[in-house]
Amino acid sequence: xxxMDSPPVELPACLELDRQRRRRxxxxxxxxxxxxxxxxxxxxxxxxxxERIGLMPHIDRSHTGQRRYTCRDLDWLDFVGRLRLTxxxxxxxxxxxxxxxxxxxxFAERERLLSAHRDDxxxxxxxxxxxxxxxxxxxxxxxxxxxxxxxx
Numbered sequence: 001x002x003x004m005d006s007p008p009v010e011l012p013a014c015l016e017l018d019r020q021r022r023r024r025x026x027x028x029x030x031x032x033x034x035x036x037x038x039x040x041x042x043x044x045x046x047x048x049x050x051e052r053i054g055l056m057p058h059i060d061r062s063h064t065g066q067r068r069y070t071c072r073d074l075d076w077l078d079f080v081g082r083l084r085l086t087x088x089x090x091x092x093x094x095x096x097x098x099x100x101x102x103x104x105x106x107f108a109e110r111e112r113l114l115s116a117h118r119d120d121x122x123x124x125x126x127x128x129x130x131x132x133x134x135x136x137x138x139x140x141x142x143x144x145x146x147x148x149x150x151x152x
Contacts, residue, residue, distance in 0.1 A: 031069040040077050047077075055080060055094050057101065086121045 033044045040047075047067075050056040056076065059067045083093050096113055099106040 029071050031074070033067045033069070036069045036074065036077070039074060040081065042077070042081075050077075050080070053090070053094055055090070055097050057097075083117075086117065087124070088117050092117065 031039070033047055036042075036047060037044050042050075047056070051059055051067075056073065059069060059073065062068050080093060083096075092113065096110060099110045099113070
């Protein structure tokens with residue numbers, strides 16, 4: 001089973017809301033690179049690079065050689081975008097894509113890779129929360145000092 005052959009995954013409500021904000025043209029399953037670029041916010045250069053490094057599966061071409069992306073390709077790019085937002089290194093994303101293309105026998109390795117990354121994301125979230133607490137503390141000090149000087 002390849003990235004393209006994998007069955008669609010039921011999206012949590014938050015992901016579905018995000019998808020609705022970036023509406024795809026309805027009733028279509030073939031998109032040009034410029035349409036995909038507009039939908040994803042990625043440049044055409046980045047999309048071609050993703051394909052070249054193996055992060056994207058082979059993209060079908062029209063009879064004139066233009067790339068034609070499918071809804072499944074857009075789903076994959078949505079997921080890759082999520083991985084990018086979490087700070088996953090490109091090499092790990094490419095490794096994950098390779099594992100997906102290898103099929104079901106790589107489920108355990110994919111789970112390990114994503115679980116390790118999730119642990120890293122959770123650590124970084126905890127660090128950010130701690131940093132946010134420091135910022136809140138400092139902002140409160142300045143807010144209190146400003147109010148005190150306004151009363152004086």
